[in-house]
Amino acid sequence: MPRPANPLVRESLLDAGMTLFHARGFNAVGIKEITDTAGVPKGSFYSYYSSKNVFAAAVLDRFWTGIVRHHGPILTDPSTPPVRRLVAFFEALTRDNAERGFALGCLLGNLALELSDDNGEARLRLANIMEQWSDLIAACLAQAGNTADDGVATTETTDLASMIIESWEGAVMRGRVDQSRAPYDRFLTVSLPRLLDAVGVSV
Amino acid sequence: MPRPANPLVRESLLDAGMTLFHARGFNAVGIKEITDTAGVPKGSFYSYYSSKNVFAAAVLDRFWTGIVRHHGPILTDPSTPPVRRLVAFFEALTRDNAERGFALGCLLGNLALELSDDNGEARLRLANIMEQWSDLIAACLAQAGNTADDGVATTETTDLASMIIESWEGAVMRGRVDQSRAPYDRFLTVSLPRLLDAVGVSV
Numbered sequence: 001m002p003r004p005a006n007p008l009v010r011e012s013l014l015d016a017g018m019t020l021f022h023a024r025g026f027n028a029v030g031i032k033e034i035t036d037t038a039g040v041p042k043g044s045f046y047s048y049y050s051s052k053n054v055f056a057a058a059v060l061d062r063f064w065t066g067i068v069r070h071h072g073p074i075l076t077d078p079s080t081p082p083v084r085r086l087v088a089f090f091e092a093l094t095r096d097n098a099e100r101g102f103a104l105g106c107l108l109g110n111l112a113l114e115l116s117d118d119n120g121e122a123r124l125r126l127a128n129i130m131e132q133w134s135d136l137i138a139a140c141l142a143q144a145g146n147t148a149d150d151g152v153a154t155t156e157t158t159d160l161a162s163m164i165i166e167s168w169e170g171a172v173m174r175g176r177v178d179q180s181r182a183p184y185d186r187f188l189t190v191s192l193p194r195l196l197d198a199v200g201v202s203v
Numbered sequence: 204m205p206r207p208a209n210p211l212v213r214e215s216l217l218d219a220g221m222t223l224f225h226a227r228g229f230n231a232v233g234i235k236e237i238t239d240t241a242g243v244p245k246g247s248f249y250s251y252y253s254s255k256n257v258f259a260a261a262v263l264d265r266f267w268t269g270i271v272r273h274h275g276p277i278l279t280d281p282s283t284p285p286v287r288r289l290v291a292f293f294e295a296l297t298r299d300n301a302e303r304g305f306a307l308g309c310l311l312g313n314l315a316l317e318l319s320d321d322n323g324e325a326r327l328r329l330a331n332i333m334e335q336w337s338d339l340i341a342a343c344l345a346q347a348g349n350t351a352d353d354g355v356a357t358t359e360t361t362d363l364a365s366m367i368i369e370s371w372e373g374a375v376m377r378g379r380v381d382q383s384r385a386p387y388d389r390f391l392t393v394s395l396p397r398l399l400d401a402v403g404v405s406v
């Protein structure tokens with residue numbers, strides 16, 4: 001199909017999809033609701049995206065790009081020690097969730113547990129985003145450790161980065177169930193420091 | 204409404220709901236599909252459950268009860284040291300997930316991130332189950348620690364139990380995205396032992 005010329009419509013669809021999927025999930029939201037929220041005719045959806053599944057992959061990209069743009073610089077700020085950057089990064093994500101009353105969870109985690117094999121494209125995108133996220137955290141961890149590898153991420157730092165992200169996502173999940181910041185606080189004060197100990201650094 | 208007399212129908216509905224919700228989620232599965240799978244007329248659903256939401260709460264209970272019945276005894280086995288029991292418990296859950304190719308995640312976690320405020324009853328039940336789960340792990344942790352509190356769970360052990368569960372749920376999430384056992388293995392070999400260090404015990 002020819003690529004439509006109006007980037008504003010595409011933007012509106014992605015904004016609507018991100019808000020609606022985050023608030024209510026993938027399956028509970030229909031395409032008509034997305035186009036209504038975006039203020040465009042329902043038929044135009046398929047000029048931009050061949051399926052809801054392909055659209056979800058684009059929404060996930062947009063969500064992740066927003067996190068990298070808003071909070072990514074924290075992780076590379078040379079004026080702050082690497083471990084402090086990691087804590088500050090997750091504190092920033094905690095503030096994002098506080099603004100939503102801890103009620104919505106993380107869009108990545110939500111779709112991770114809702115998308116099934118039928119949603120191949122979105123699921124593969126999600127796997128790729130989780131990998132990018134691990135790499136970002138691992139690069140910071142590599143600079144934090146007293147290692148002889150000159151700050152280059154290794155299998156060990158990438159695994160550790162993944163565990164930090166997994167503990168974080170579990171905390172966000174429990175925070176959503178209880179609509180409480182308690183799981184965020186214990187992640188920041190106990191789980192994260194204990195995992196960071198593995199690279200021989202303390203918060 | 205009068206309580207129907209056929210417990211077998213109720214069992215069939217719960218079995219069908221558990222299988223279908225676990226495989227495809229809450230919103231993707233309709234009541235007709237549940238009654239078809241259970242082999243009962245669609246209309247009979249509402250003789251047993253006033254809504255899909257109330258039904259989801261009962262399905263969550265059934266899933267949790269199954270875990271407690273199958274794996275709960277591991278946590279109280281007096282012939283095994285408490286910390287080994289905790290590891291064995293999560294190893295048993297890992298085997299459950301391996302049987303499903305790591306593709307379905309945990310029903311509790313999946314619904315935690317799919318149910319919204321509209322699903323009050325199921326969400327509250329889920330919060331209660333997560334609390335029961337924390338208490339179960341905390342009781343084992345209290346026996347593991349070299350504390351003066353005679354093995355009684357404290358705020359500290361309950362918080363630690365919650366963090367262990369949250370790290371577990373995050374690992375299950377990532378395992379589902381990647382359809383891989385790697386997150387389970389790193390939970391068992393790194394995250395869990397590091398958290399257990401907090402009670403002064405090692406695996």
